[in-house]
Amino acid sequence: MTTEAPDVPLLRIGSTVPLTKAEGPGKRFAVWAQGCTIRCAGCFNPHLWGARGGRLISAEDLCAQVVESASKNEIEGITLLGGEPFEQAPAFAVLAEAVQQAGLSVMAFTGYELDDLRGPDAPEGAGALLAATDLLVDGPYRADSPDLLRPWVGSTNQEFRFLTDRYRHLEPTLQASPDRVEVRVSQHGEVTINGWATVGQLDALLDGVTSPVGRGDVR
Template sequence: MSKAKIALDFQARIPRGYLNLMGYVDESEVNGPGRRAVVWVQGCLRECPGCFNPTSWPFEVNQLVKITDLAEQILSNPRNEGVTFSGGEPFWQAPALASLARLLKAKGLTVMAFSGFTLEELRSPQAPPGAQELLQELDILVDGPYLQSQAIRSPHSLVSSRNQRVHVFNPALENQLNWASDQVEIHILKDGTRIVTGYGSQFLLDEAGS
């Protein structure tokens, strides 16, 4: 059985109206313009060397969260200006994330996603189910896998490796592409899981392993 088939079969078992998450935080300042809620989904096939969050790789039930409950949680914090989908690979749960995005955009939040797929792959017939639906809701997409051999060692870069690209679908955000910094956020979740995020996080991981 192919890896993609394994991912699809697992995602089909997630109850309708739910997301399978690795984690969630409010008010991140290193995952897109302004302060943003960040939703890390569970499951990724790429297993990129140097990945910030390898605990997001397995396709297994982690935190099943009702979409409407998650939307309510995000909206309950007035400091969240938008939401960013990360992972894991968001597009393996594209239909559910599209539903969440619609609820949040209706309340004025912007929606951004990081994906290991390229935009061309997401627009192709081989894209994960619902990819077009989610793409239509995005204001910003950062595409392409993290390639350790092409890592960018600069706090001024919007991407973490040279192959990645930033696609801005909402012209109102063209002048807000300024989230890159040397900041690192380390979030400890309720179950003890550690999420390292931010464009300085690879420096932190490299130092820890040296």
């Protein structure tokens, strides 16, 4: 049941993970947006491209889940991943603002360039979502330029943008932060993976897993 006012759009999300250490600094609540028109070649999440999949939830209800996880799991913030959060920027801005008001941080990944998000052709609401984002990783995924040095990013063209001071202290030591991959197996035997690893590393990891349902929410 949703409780958002009618003029605030609902979020269409592919999935959430209430506690992850693989999608940004510290412990975080991860939200994968459903729907992306950028469609990078080699994207790990083509199941999140369609704008009709996933499920709808209000920013208010999702924020309540985030706050609950903060209480239980001591998360320090949320990470928005794709799909493309900035193609639902008005609703994600409401979520991000509420999360920041609760004292938590906001990290977001986008396939757009920051200049485009600040330009005249930016998606609706992009400015509001940028204003409520502490750490942004921007740029499309380039499969021919995998980034094996910096954590969390997929390819070398993608940039960390410290939009507030919250994570600026991480900038000099980013390359010392390891990438992580998390594997979850549901009680029904469904295997999902999030985090970042090369295709070869994932193949080695999944070797022996019978009929995997996909590589889940890996960037």
